[in-house]
Amino acid sequence: MHFNRIQWYANWPESQAAFSPQAEVPITTVDDIIGVCPAFGTLLRRARAARRRRRVSCNTYEYYKRQLHQLVGWYTKNERLQTTDCYTIAHSALVDALDF
16 A cells, blocks of 8 residues: 555554553562662672671661662662662662661
8 A cells, every 4th residue: 555645644653653662660679679780689688798797887887878879779870770769679678688
């Protein structure tokens, strides 16, 4: 079937719907964050090990929090992890891992 230019432009939005990217699934759990950023899982394991070795101080908490900022939150390169919800989930997991 032959389309003239006006018919083609009239049908253009429908034809592009197949090519639009799918909406990404929002990150709602710690496992989702670890799936996107495996280094966060390593950070949590190291924090749990630090808690087992010694009593966690404010300096220890700040040390792990600085590392968290590089992986999740505003300063990360991955746009999916730059949301407030992701940071809140990750920070809560870190506090639980440190038992702080």
